[in-house]
Amino acid sequence: MENAQPGGAPQFRRVARFVSPTDRGFAAIVYAGSALFALLILGLFIELLLGSWPSIAKFGPAFIWHSAWNPIANQFGALPMIYGTVVTSLIAIILAAFIGILAAVYLADFAPRWLAAPLSFLIELLAAVPSVVYGLWGLFVLAPFVRTSIGPALQSVLGWTPLFSGPIYGVGLLTGGLILALMIVPTVTAISRDVVAAIPRDLREASMALGSTKWETAMRVVLPAARVGVFGACVLALGRALGETIAVTMVIGNRPEISASLFAPSYTLASVIANEFTEATTDIYISALIQLGLILFFVSVVVNALARVMIWSVRGSERTL
Amino acid sequence: MASSVSAIAERDLPARYKGLGRRRFNSFLGTGLALFCALVAAASLLAILGYVVRQGVGAINWEFLTDVPHPIGVPGGGVGNGIVGSLIIIGIATLMALPVGLLTGIYLALFGRGVLPESLRFLSDVLSGVPSIAIGLFAYALLVAPFKHFSAFSASFAFMMLMLPLLVRTSEQAIRTVPQTVREGALALGMSNFRATIQIVLPTALPAIVTALLLAIARVTGETAPLLFTAFGSQFWETNPGNPMAELSLQVFTYAISPYPSWQAQAWGGALLLIVAVFVLSLGARLMLARAMRGLSE
Numbered sequence: 001m002e003n004a005q006p007g008g009a010p011q012f013r014r015v016a017r018f019v020s021p022t023d024r025g026f027a028a029i030v031y032a033g034s035a036l037f038a039l040l041i042l043g044l045f046i047e048l049l050l051g052s053w054p055s056i057a058k059f060g061p062a063f064i065w066h067s068a069w070n071p072i073a074n075q076f077g078a079l080p081m082i083y084g085t086v087v088t089s090l091i092a093i094i095l096a097a098f099i100g101i102l103a104a105v106y107l108a109d110f111a112p113r114w115l116a117a118p119l120s121f122l123i124e125l126l127a128a129v130p131s132v133v134y135g136l137w138g139l140f141v142l143a144p145f146v147r148t149s150i151g152p153a154l155q156s157v158l159g160w161t162p163l164f165s166g167p168i169y170g171v172g173l174l175t176g177g178l179i180l181a182l183m184i185v186p187t188v189t190a191i192s193r194d195v196v197a198a199i200p201r202d203l204r205e206a207s208m209a210l211g212s213t214k215w216e217t218a219m220r221v222v223l224p225a226a227r228v229g230v231f232g233a234c235v236l237a238l239g240r241a242l243g244e245t246i247a248v249t250m251v252i253g254n255r256p257e258i259s260a261s262l263f264a265p266s267y268t269l270a271s272v273i274a275n276e277f278t279e280a281t282t283d284i285y286i287s288a289l290i291q292l293g294l295i296l297f298f299v300s301v302v303v304n305a306l307a308r309v310m311i312w313s314v315r316g317s318e319r320t321l
Numbered sequence: 322m323a324s325s326v327s328a329i330a331e332r333d334l335p336a337r338y339k340g341l342g343r344r345r346f347n348s349f350l351g352t353g354l355a356l357f358c359a360l361v362a363a364a365s366l367l368a369i370l371g372y373v374v375r376q377g378v379g380a381i382n383w384e385f386l387t388d389v390p391h392p393i394g395v396p397g398g399g400v401g402n403g404i405v406g407s408l409i410i411i412g413i414a415t416l417m418a419l420p421v422g423l424l425t426g427i428y429l430a431l432f433g434r435g436v437l438p439e440s441l442r443f444l445s446d447v448l449s450g451v452p453s454i455a456i457g458l459f460a461y462a463l464l465v466a467p468f469k470h471f472s473a474f475s476a477s478f479a480f481m482m483l484m485l486p487l488l489v490r491t492s493e494q495a496i497r498t499v500p501q502t503v504r505e506g507a508l509a510l511g512m513s514n515f516r517a518t519i520q521i522v523l524p525t526a527l528p529a530i531v532t533a534l535l536l537a538i539a540r541v542t543g544e545t546a547p548l549l550f551t552a553f554g555s556q557f558w559e560t561n562p563g564n565p566m567a568e569l570s571l572q573v574f575t576y577a578i579s580p581y582p583s584w585q586a587q588a589w590g591g592a593l594l595l596i597v598a599v600f601v602l603s604l605g606a607r608l609m610l611a612r613a614m615r616g617l618s619e
Contacts, residue, residue, distance in 0.1 A: 026515035030431070033424025034441060037489065040421075040482060041444045047462040048455065099358045106355035122363040128603045129369065130543025132570050133592045136577045137369050140585075185362050215348030236450075243452025245546035246574060270454045270546070277461075277550045293458040297451055304450030305443075 052291035091177025100188025127186035135250030195229030232310030380590025414480035422488025449486035457547025491533030528613035
């Protein structure tokens with residue numbers, strides 16, 4: 001670790017001079033491997049673009065705001081799926097941000113050591129649970145629970161708003177959002193905890209010396225100082241929620257409709273691809289589905305680039321996410 | 322001490338500084354709320370885990386682990402072909418991802434500055450955020466559509482894409498964390514850069530690289546989405562990577578959304594197997610990481 005600067009990147013010192021034949025060959029192989037890696041990523045973009053070209057050429061930009069998805073009549077509009085994706089992800093990020101940030105503050109600033117380690121460990125394991133297991137649990141435990149308990153309770157209090165009106169099926173936007181929230185809480189917690197822990201001690205000590213309680217210090221000094229990084233953690237988690245496929249597919253209800261009620265079945269960009277791709281018979285149908293994948297690709301690139309810039313600005317780029 | 326200081330403050334300070342008792346009470350509530358949030362997150366893991374174990378244990382027996390799926394109505398059957406399929410698909414993916422990821426990591430570590438490495442790093446980070454279903458579409462377009470034939474190999478290709486970003490960034494960091502003096506020492510003894518990298522730097526960085534590899538394998542073990550239109554699934558013992566193949570997580574998905582209770586019971590059994598596999602891999606990665614840290618601090 002001698003060449004590591006405190007809190008920053010290890011210094012680059014280029015000592016590699018590749019002159020001997022062995023080294024030239026070595027360098028060539030290294031270059032080739034990296035070039036292949038770059039080609040694969042470019043290939044991903046190009047293949048998605050080529051695959052969606054028939055659909056782009058036929059429907060134009062209207063694809064994005066048309067609300068009819070009826071493959072039999074050759075009508076393809078992405079709006080219901082975009083709506084379902086945005087609503088489920090919003091539910092997820094609101095819940096996950098609240099729980100995740102507070103949990104992170106607790107773990108970084110309040111928890112005694114004997115509690116912080118096992119709690120962090122459990123929350124990080126939550127991130128390792130396979131998506132299909134979340135889906136299975138969501139389908140057989142959470143969805144019935146939403147139908148019999150959470151749904152009626154919400155409806156009895158807030159049933160007068162369109163958001164909580166209508167019949168409760170169990171599967172639908174709300175259940176999808178809840179499952180996603182569970183899946184992204186570890187992301188928010190783990191990164192926010194690192195960011196909060198990276199805030200200098202001096203700030204905390206100064207605040208406490210001025211008479212703040214520990215909690216006031218955490219809320220009014222530490223979190224504001226860490227806000228960019230914490231926000232980045234939330235955006236990164238949002239990116240995961242937007243692209244999550246299998247678990248959502250199992251609990252969303254799979255119906256390409258836009259409905260104001262959170263209890264209504266819906267569809268997301270990823271779940272429509274998962275559900276219909278192998279059954280798509282016409283070329284234009286396949287192409288429309290690939291175009292949904294292209295939209296998903298673009299959204300995830302923008303969201304992730306944003307998130308990483310924000311997290312790096314606070315924590316440094318060293319830890320892989 | 323602290324309480325006597327605050328007692329003075331309470332009496333002597335202007336009115337707007339008073340109310341320390343109330344502030345303390347609010348802080349107590351806030352801390353409680355934060356603790357509650359951390360417990361909720363941890364408890365939800367235990368809830369899911371407990372439920373899967375309770376439902377899954379009953380489904381697991383020798384036949385479940387070694388037999389192929391039976392048709393509807395025929396009792397018994399298992400996910401043996403899916404377990405073998407997972408091993409084959411993930412094995413091939415690992416064999417493809419390791420050299421590409423390692424070489425790119427070496428490149429980034431040795432030639433770290435400049436426009437090209439920086440853009441490669443950016444691309445790698447972008448790739449790590451691309452939804453797995455989009456990567457599945459890529460594998461489909463590249464390896465399934467032209468041959469009009471689903472194949473396990475196309476699934477391995479998709480998994481390789483999912484493993485690469487983690488491998489690239491971690492091996493880069495692992496190699497860069499090896500002290501420059503170690504490399505310089507090897508060069509001073511007359512080693513070529515090639516030998517210094519292969520014989521000195523890589524072995525030192527090995528525990529960290531193995532950690533990354535285990536995490537990457539854990540990640541794809543839990544993946545299902547890209548398999549839907551690459552590996553596709555199969556009812557038979559299939560070991561030829563050129564053909565459609567069963568895969569454990571895909572079987573869990575298919576069984577879970579089926580209307581048959583006997584299949585749903587098997588889905589819980591499969592889910593338990595998946596969780597155990599992923600947790601063992603994650604724990605292994607943690608142990609390796611601890612070893613890597615120890616090795617570097619010595």
